[in-house]
Amino acid sequence: MHIYKFLYLLFGTLLSFCYVEVSSSAERQPVVPPEYERDGGPYVPTPNIVVDRMLSLAQVRAGDHLIDLGSGDGVIVITAATKYELTAYGVDIDEELIRLSNLRAKNLGINQRVLFEVKDIFKTDLSKASVVTLYLLPEMMERLESKLYSELQPGTRIVSHDYFFPNWKHSAQVDFSIPEKEFISGVPHAYLYLWVVPAKVVGNWAVQFNSNNHNRLRLSQNFQNLSGDLLIDGQSHPLIYSQLMGNQIKFEVVVGADRLQFSGNVEGEKISGELLRGNLVLPWFAQRQ
Numbered sequence: 001m002h003i004y005k006f007l008y009l010l011f012g013t014l015l016s017f018c019y020v021e022v023s024s025s026a027e028r029q030p031v032v033p034p035e036y037e038r039d040g041g042p043y044v045p046t047p048n049i050v051v052d053r054m055l056s057l058a059q060v061r062a063g064d065h066l067i068d069l070g071s072g073d074g075v076i077v078i079t080a081a082t083k084y085e086l087t088a089y090g091v092d093i094d095e096e097l098i099r100l101s102n103l104r105a106k107n108l109g110i111n112q113r114v115l116f117e118v119k120d121i122f123k124t125d126l127s128k129a130s131v132v133t134l135y136l137l138p139e140m141m142e143r144l145e146s147k148l149y150s151e152l153q154p155g156t157r158i159v160s161h162d163y164f165f166p167n168w169k170h171s172a173q174v175d176f177s178i179p180e181k182e183f184i185s186g187v188p189h190a191y192l193y194l195w196v197v198p199a200k201v202v203g204n205w206a207v208q209f210n211s212n213n214h215n216r217l218r219l220s221q222n223f224q225n226l227s228g229d230l231l232i233d234g235q236s237h238p239l240i241y242s243q244l245m246g247n248q249i250k251f252e253v254v255v256g257a258d259r260l261q262f263s264g265n266v267e268g269e270k271i272s273g274e275l276l277r278g279n280l281v282l283p284w285f286a287q288r289q
């Protein structure tokens with residue numbers, strides 16, 4: 001087994017075991033109604049230093065709406081709403097943690113912008129999120145992958161502490177030493193992963209540039225990774241470079257001696273932007289077929 005995968009699974013196992021230690025040391029009994037299953041893992045709070053690094057990796061800013069799935073004692077939501085003029089929402093199945101989180105938000109005077117609710121992660125409406133934070137076991141990450149990919153708006157930033165999606169490659173990762181975590185996971189280290197939800201661009205597009213309407217862009221998509229070609233007057237030119245970050249798309253093709261560099265903004269069924277050909281900058285436009 002690959003060492004990285006082994007460590008990943010080991011962290012998951014240790015995180016499951018440490019529940020007993022954390023809850024008994026805090027003399028706090030979990031209050032989980034019987035209809036819920038704690039399938040995302042036990043309550044283990046993210047240390048403050050790690051919360052700060054998560055918010056900075058997600059480039060959290062004023063105006064964001066942050067959702068923490070499995071919010072525990074509310075540390076991520078409350079830190080974000082204290083530092084930034086944003087709205088934030090946390091869900092957890094532990095009634096006592098939710099009660100304490102709402103009380104803390106009230107005491108800090110941020111309860112107009114912050115709400116915690118007893119809710120299962122899978123029943124949570126994610127459509128308004130611009131940032132999602134996670135500290136959940138690998139099995140839950142695997143189950144959540146397609147929900148987050150399909151339900152979140154393009155451009156939404158997802159940051160996860162220690163665990164990653166098995167199929168969706170992250171766009172950034174940081175890791176650093178943090179001695180306080182030794183007693184939580186047995187490893188004095190934190191791993192953070194960032195994903196930016198891509199627009200869904202798979203399919204055929206009619207492309208117009210340089211007063212030529214007879215172009216077709218044919219795109220395949222695997223999360224943010226694109227492949228395909230641009231048909232110009234029936235001739236195929238494979239994409240030699242592509243990038244999809246939220247709604248921002250870039251791709252390049254070679255036509256004769258020229259490199260055509262397209263950049264644009266995806267708005268549902270349309271894309272518009274600029275095409276760089278040598279020193280020439282041209283507008284281009286695409287409509288999904």
Ligand SMILES: C[S@@+](CC[C@H](N)C(=O)[O-])C[C@H]1O[C@@H](n2cnc3c(N)ncnc32)[C@H](O)[C@@H]1O
Pocket residue numbers: 037038039040041042043044045046068069070071072073074075076091092093094097119120121122134135136161
């Ligand atoms: C590791 S803690 C993370 C707490 C917090 N997000 C943080 O990083 O400090 C995971 C939390 O997820 C909650 N949880 C587990 N399964 C859940 C589910 N299906 N729906 C909602 N919350 C869940 C647990 O009760 C626990 O508080």
